[in-house]
Amino acid sequence: MSRWCAFLGEGDPDVHVRAVGGRPAPGSHGVGLLDGPGTATGPYTVGALTAIGEVTLFNGDLLRARLGADAPDGRCDDAELLLHCYATLGLGGIALADGMFALAITDGDELVLVRDHVGARTLFYARARGTWAASTSLRALRAWPDLDTALNLSAVQSFLTFAYLPGAETFLRDVHEALPGRCVRLHQDGSILEETYWEPREIEDRRSAHDHVDRLRELLEAATMRRLPEDEPVGVLLSGGIDSSLVTALASKLHDNPVRSYSIAFDGTTPNELAYSGLVAAHCHTNHRVLTVPGEAVAERLATTVSLLDCPVGDPLTVPNLMLAEAAAADGVRTILNGEGGDPVFGGPKNLPMVIFELFRSDPDPEARARAYLDSYRKCYDDLPVLLTADALADLESAPPLTEVLMPYLQQGRMTSLLNQLLHTNLRTKGAHHILTKVERLTAASGVEGRAPLFDREVIDHAFRVPPNLKLAGTSEKWILKESVRDLLPDTIVDRPKSGMRVPVQQWLTGPLRDLGHDLLLGQSARARGLFREDTVRRWMRGEGTLLPRQGGKLWLVLTLELWLRSFRIGP
CATH class of the missing domain: 3.40.50.620 (HUPs)
Structure with a gap:
């Protein structure tokens, strides 16, 4: 059980690289398996293409039938079959696949990254010293000696708003996530070309x-x-x-x-x-x-x-x-x-409040809908001015607005109906x-x-x-x-109406997690990182402030983020 990493650099394309814990040879192309949980297999070669990936296909028989005489031996695994689909049918072959996959393909002077339609598998990439690296594991890229990266503060703001990162950004500066339904082509000269091979479409269907x-x-x-x-x-x-x-x-x-x-x-x-x-x-x-x-x-x-x-x-x-x-x-x-x-x-349940907002909307600003969507998450969006330190807020003044990732979806275009x-x-x-x-x-x-x-x-x-x-x-x-x-x-x-699972977060934070939360969020490491205002964190830990009706959820976000940053050894 492994994950994988792939490299592309200037120079001899026949030089393969060691695992990401080592440094790739100058000008190297190559792929390698890494230790860790996952289902990576490869590398496989079809013509001039070499690929490695984590691939589970649910319609292998259909793909083989579509490939016909070009189909590989029946004993090949799913990653090799997907590579054959790409080699024979291009991105159309990827679009035909039904499954969970992240695949990296070296093709001449390109490193081609493909992520499945909906995002069941992850895929990250970065560039350092003229070399591209990609992996299903962010931790693996973090271990690449040539990659000198630090905390992406914009991601902190996004996480505290959404409780996850909603787009291509990661917590590592200059490390990006390939989006689902996309093919990302990384060229030796450092340029990037992103192509969409699948996106849901709104189609009028008048059936009963x-x-x-x-x-x-x-x-x-x-x-x-x-x-x-x-x-x-x-x-x-x-x-x-x-x-x-x-x-x-x-x-x-x-x-x-x-x-x-x-x-x-x-x-x-x-x-x-x-x-x-x-x-x-x-x-x-x-x-x-x-x-x-x-x-x-x-x-x-x-x-x-x-x-x-x-x-x-x-x-x-x-x-x-x-x-x-x-x-x-x-x-x-x-x-x-x-x-x-x-x-x-x-x-599901978050759409009805947005429909009601639209019915009574008075703000003509095109971003008003996106701001209402952010409010509907009921996380730390409104608390950022009192939660983040003055230095962090100053650094975020030039960051893209939080509505940017939502605007491509929340306006007339591919979809016409609000729902x-x-x-x-x-x-x-x-x-x-x-x-x-x-x-x-x-x-x-x-x-x-x-x-x-x-x-x-x-x-x-x-x-x-x-x-x-x-x-x-x-x-x-x-x-x-x-x-x-x-x-x-x-x-x-x-x-029955949806009720959701009631998780006793507040009981955990005031019970078995109380000491851990106090030590982590008010300790030396958190203070040195300089992200959160200590007075706000203390008030939240005492159950004070305007946190109701989800008093523990916001503090849970801060605690989870601090634990993750420590695990990845990420500072300011």
Whole structure:
């Protein structure tokens, strides 16, 4: 199990490089496997092309049929098959692929980087001393001796606003992330060409609601079927909400082997959804397991879990998610499905407030919608002036506005309806840079592969053909998704409003994480970094300030960020 790194520099293209822990030879081209969790394979050669990658394909048979006589030997793995698709069909071959992949291809004086349609696998790149380097691991690039980089302060501002980084920027200055659905061509002269091979499109489809429901059901079954492992059990992360419940029901219907479902519970008095997840497990006849996560376990494992991520996420479920993946691995499960994708693809709970904002909007500024979207996150956007130090705020005066990453999606263009613009934004920001990447890193660290049927490319394409009023029907969210699986689940599950998992963050921060939070956020290292105002942090730790109704969530962001920066040894 490895990740990979690739280099491209000026000079002899036949000189291969050592792993990123060493220095590539001057003018070298090459790829190398690295230690660490992942599924990297290669290198492979087709003609003048050499490639390495982390590739899982769900439609290999279709790709082989399309390649015909140019198809490789049937024993080749998915990365080699994807390289053949590129060599024979160009980016059209990449667009045909359905899967999770990050691929680097050396092609003459180009290093070609390809990331899958929705962003299930990550891909980073940087340039130093006339050489390009790329890897699925940000930590691997950080270890490259030639790369002299420091903290990207603009990313701090973005993270505190979104609870993740929503675009191409990383916390390392001059290190970038390839966007999903893109091909990035890195040239020896230092120039970059980015090409889009897939982007969802809004298409008017006048079929009846019944026909749309039936078609969506077909696509959901096909997407789930493609992601089921052959001749072995499959796991499902089951929260009890509609998204994870429908994936559980489809897996139980379609899989010929045991289906194991996993749910989280927390100690204490926090409301939970165990009654609903238990109802679904019984209804679908899964082998169900509930994992109780005490606050002490979160405190003990938080630093290690955060260090597994290429970007911290302000999601307090990271440690529980890792523990669930470990529990599945201990049960002999190697593939685990999840219900991620229902909200960003079909219209989850954050869209209704934005629709209401638009109905009563009085500000004609084109960026007003983007600012309202930032406000809807309810993170630290409004707190930045009192949270960041004066020096940090001064340094950020020249940073791009936080609305910049949202504007391509939240204006008339590719999408005409407001709801589709919001869904497009959610898919390309939170979906690609938070949900999918978190799942991939935490499952891979446990030797398990996480797969998300609701993020299937064909399911997404159909979602943008469905009229908006069938996704958000009045105040009924994800209406068409619910109708497509109504026969598979109890009405209690289908019709109940989304509540979300209640995570006892405040109890953790005032209990088992209290001392750790105090030592980290008020300690010498944090003070030396000079990002946060100590008086604000102290007030938040005492439960003071205008933090309600999510008092602990904002402090959780700051703590997670500090842990991640320490793990990567990143200073100012």
